[in-house]
Amino acid sequence: MKFELKTYNRNTPDQELLDDLKNVALKLNREKITRSEYEENGKYSSKTFEKQFGTWNKALEKAGLQLNIQHNISDLELFENIEKVWLHLGRQPLYAEFRQPLSKYSTRPYEKRFGSWLKALEAFVEFMSIDAEQKAEVEKSVYEQIQNTEIEFKHKTKRQPSERLKVQVLMRDGNKCRLCGYIVTGDNIHFDHIKPWSKGGETVLENIQVLCETHNLAKGNLG
Numbered sequence: 001m002k003f004e005l006k007t008y009n010r011n012t013p014d015q016e017l018l019d020d021l022k023n024v025a026l027k028l029n030r031e032k033i034t035r036s037e038y039e040e041n042g043k044y045s046s047k048t049f050e051k052q053f054g055t056w057n058k059a060l061e062k063a064g065l066q067l068n069i070q071h072n073i074s075d076l077e078l079f080e081n082i083e084k085v086w087l088h089l090g091r092q093p094l095y096a097e098f099r100q101p102l103s104k105y106s107t108r109p110y111e112k113r114f115g116s117w118l119k120a121l122e123a124f125v126e127f128m129s130i131d132a133e134q135k136a137e138v139e140k141s142v143y144e145q146i147q148n149t150e151i152e153f154k155h156k157t158k159r160q161p162s163e164r165l166k167v168q169v170l171m172r173d174g175n176k177c178r179l180c181g182y183i184v185t186g187d188n189i190h191f192d193h194i195k196p197w198s199k200g201g202e203t204v205l206e207n208i209q210v211l212c213e214t215h216n217l218a219k220g221n222l223g
């Protein structure tokens with residue numbers, strides 16, 4: 001037992017405090033830390049945090065840790081968060097990338113709910129593909145109708161692909177231009193109608209592909 005006093009530092013830089021908070025979280029392998037847990041393991045007094053950040057929760061937030069609020073996250077919320085991160089990266093998120101601010105939740109609630117990170121991803125992919133099957137059914141009947149009438153194109157879908165559809169296209173194509181294989185991310189990902197929208201092409205999984213900016217422009221100019 002060591003007898004030492006907590007230092008009530010007045011001029012400790014914010015970053016140093018946050019770093020120590022993060023270290024304690026890492027040491028305890030926790031995504032949220034209570035004041036007393038910090039007091040036991042940290043270098044500074046929790047009062048110093050309160051003084052510099054306003055509240056304990058604000059310090060946790062700044063450190064990218066979870067707040068001390070009990071919140072039951074639904075499966076849908078967990079999936080929607082994966083969807084958002086996947087879409088942002090343009091590819092499957094890595095375990096190490098799954099943290100704030102990119103991801104709203106850490107991998108921990110996923111591991112708790114699904115058993116492991118891999119199982120969580122599997123559940124997510126299944127969740128997304130069930131949705132895709134339902135859309136494929138709709139798509140089939142839409143094409144049949146178009147082929148049978150061949151007059152004017154009354155679209156059954158909206159021109160802009162939904163966020164969900166974008167993720168499904170990325171899951172199928174990867175984040176590569178389908179024509180040249182160029183790796184695309186963020187703003188450089190273009191979702192192209194294979195059969196042009198102007199020719200009756202619908203915004204469904206089977207008719208959307210990933211293109212790079214160059215090929216998207218080239219295709220637009222041809223049309």
Ligand SMILES: [Zn+2]
Pocket residue numbers: 177178179180181182211212213214215
């Ligand atoms: Zn390309």
